[in-house]
Amino acid sequence: MTDRPIADYAVIGDTCTTALIARDGSLDWLCWPRHDGPAVFLALLDGERGGACRLVLDGLTETTRRYLPGTNILETTFVTATGRAVLTDFMPLHRHESVPEEGPDGRAQAQVIRRLACLSGHVSGHWRLRPSFDYARAPTEVVAEGGAGLRFRGGxxxxxxxxxxxxxxxxDGAEGAFALAAGGRADLVIAHGDGVGDGDGDDRAAAGAGVPDMVDASLAATRDYWEEWSGRCTYEGPYRETVLRSALTLKLLTHGPSGGIVAAATAGLPEAVPGNRNYDYRYVWMRDASFTVTAFVNLGYDREAAEFLRFLREADASRGRNLHLMYALDGAVPPEVTLDHLRGWRGIGPVRIGNAAADQDQYDIYGEFLVALHGYLEAVEYDPPVKVNDHLPEALGHLTGHILRARHAPDHGLWEMRTRKRQSLHTKAMLWVGLDRAVQIARSDPKHRxxxxATIERWEAAAAEIRAEYHARGWNPTRGAYTMAYGADDLDAAVLRAVLFNAFDPHDPRVAKTLERISEELGAGDLLYRYRIDDGLEGDEATFTACAFWRVGCLTLAGRTDEATALFERLLTRGNDLGLFAEEIDAESGEQRGNVPQGFTHMAVINHAVRLAAAGGETRTDEPDCQAEPEAVTA
Known part of the structure; x- marks a missing residue:
């Protein structure tokens, strides 16, 4: 089966890359050796040309799935006409005995392990394995390596x-048939590169330990890693399982070697059906910095926040002088190209890799960086590592300098529309936010280092001027709302995001009126569109899921806690059965749209669960645990 619903996919990973696995056990997306590397399985975007690793079971009647609690280990249970089997999918990630101050906190093994065991009765079927190297642009060669091993080469x-x-x-692939009685196993290990070992040079299979023993040992080590990581989550509210799943998803989107966090695991999934809004989100966006760091800090994961700042520090050796909108995990973001040989998900192209928005001007990024830096410094009580502390004066100077120079300049705005630049209200608000956080950081240092x-007073004066300007020029009396840009009539859900940063007073009657107008004109029930204007692209995009959660935050800040809580709980049901969210949701069908899983959405889930807790607005005590008793799906 191809063109599965986006919500059918679960994600596994090893903090270097991720794999997407469908409800029926088909592995349809995997890039190696890192998130933005070339895909070697991509049936997600073309079921015919794109390779996959499929499990085919005879007489399948029912499927259920869950993550093992507190982990990113996926367990899918299959019922057939003759028996029951469980498939356990994971990418091995083993704990370091001693976690270094910086760098990966675990040892990724560059493997996908698929542990298939018959639980009762007997089951039969086969594995089908077909890689398609370099986005299916390179032919695949298959070579037997003795025993049960095969090597695949291409590109x-x-x-x-x-x-x-x-x-x-x-x-160009391989097949392995099996017939299993209760207790029988048909485990499959796929490794990138030279061989299947444990990551320490000890090739257990070659040493004769056997596949099941190797699989069991790696599963135990990986489960230990994830359970220890989850055990450090400090959130204990009634949404703990939901919050922890979002945190585990964000951790999967991290890249341990660099510290970067990609926006999503995939490329090319459409935001509009039909349309041409298909982009590559496997890069690191500065726009995500503030919410990423806040989400991790809110849950007690200070090290993950510090690692993201390490990525930015190393990616921008100028210490804020040449900050970019987005970064690749290593080197420059590649030019945007179209993979015309791929049909796209449900035939909706073009499939793009690279991202042309990397060259846009979005000046809100300076505020984003300063929010992230301020949140991290507060979390560590202004006692950061030397590598951060030593460069703070220079970074503050560069970032505030950018803000002062850009305060009157038009830009492309938060949504990366490929249209003309405007005086974006969200950008102006984030410039104020950046100066406000810079002042707070500087005032935390009584030695004026x-x-x-005088400099702090200059920042404060500029911040006051910027705030007064966007309050005056951003308000459209005819529309009765703050709009997308100065002098514009267009509504923009990004205004809600600015409220969350205190760029607007949530109790201000104008803010209340803006929220009302946005709900009326951009709303689709509980969901929200980002905007409803001609942005130069084809098709009507779906609602933007994070915006709906921002409305929760605005309601909470305005004291409408019961209303916010009810909305938050309804929105949580919009995720898939595993609690995963893509970028968007189609308002009519309820289907997920866009790249998946989307970090921006999962950050919003975390931050607003925490915000509700701070407001005393969490009322649920019986949150359904989607991990415990997954809903059965008839095959």
Missing amino acids: GDSLCALCAVALAPRD LADP
């Missing part, structure tokens, strides 16, 4: 597969 890359049952080459009193 200068290679994979090794080892299975508890024999794999037989089939054209970060900025002298």
Whole structure:
């Protein structure tokens, strides 16, 4: 089956890359060796040309799935006409005995392990494995390596597969049949590069330990890693399972070696059906910095926040002088190209990799960085590592300098519309936010090492001027709302985001009126569109899920806590059965749209659960646990 609903997919990963696995067990997306590397399985975007690793069970009647509690280990249970089997999917990630101050906190093994066990009765079927290297642009060569092992080569890359049952080459792939009684296993290990080992140079399969033993040992180590990580979550409210799932998802989107966090795991999934809004989100956006760091800090994960700042520090050696809108995990964001040989999800192209928005001017990024820096410094009580502390004066100077120079300039705005620049209200508000946080950071240093009193006063004066300007020029009396840009009539849900940063007073009658107008004109029930204007692209995009959660925050800040809580709980039901969210939701069908899982959405889930807790607005005590008893799906 191809063109599965986006909500059918679960995600696993090892903090280097991720894989997407459908409800029926088909592995349809995997980029190696890192998130933004070339895809080696991409049936997600083309079921015919894009390779996959499929599990085919005879007589399948029912499927249920869950994550093992507190982990990113996926467990799918299959019922067939003759028995029951469980598939456990994970990418091995083993704990360091001693976690370094910086860098990965675990050892990724560059493997996908698929542990298939018959629980009762007997089950039969086969594995089908077909990589398609370099986004299916390179032919695949299959070479037997003795025993049950095969090697796949293509486009200068290679994979090794080892299975508890024999794999037989089939054209550009392989197949392995099995017939299992209760207790029987048909485990499959797929490794990137030279071989299947434990990551320490000890190739257990070659040493004769056997596939099941190797799989069991790696599963135990990986489960230990995730359970220890989850155990450090400080949130204990009634939405704990939901919040922890979002935190685990954000952790999957991290890149341990660099510290970066990509916006989403995928590329090319459409935001509009039909349309041409298909982009590559496997890069690091500065716009995500503030909410990313806040989400991790809110849950007690200060190290993850520090690692993201490490990425920014190393990606921008100028210490804020040459800050960019987005970054690749290593090097520059590649030019945007179209993969015309791929049909796209449900035939909706074009499939794009790279991202042309990297060249846009979005001046809100200076405020985003300063919010992230301020949140982290508060979390560590202004006692950061030397590598951060030593460069603070220079970074503050560069970032505030950017704000002062850009305060009157038009830009492309938060939504990366490929149209003309405007005087974006959200940008102006974030410039004020940036100066406000810079002042707070500098005033935390009584020795005036970060900025002298005259400089701080200059920042405060500029901030007051910027705030007065966007309050005056951003208000449209005819529309009765703050609008997208100075002099514009267009409504923009980004205004809600500015309220969350205190750029607007949530109790201000004008803010209340704006929220009312946005709900009326951009709302689709509980959901919200970002905007409803011609943005130069084809098709009508779906609602933007994070915006709906921002409305929760605005209601909470305005003291409408019961209303906010009810909305928050309804929105949580919009995720898939595992609590995962894509970027958008189609208002009519309820289907998820856009790249998945989307970090921006999961940050919003975390931050607004925490915000409700701070407001005393959490009333639920019986949150359904989607991990415990997953809903059965008839095959």
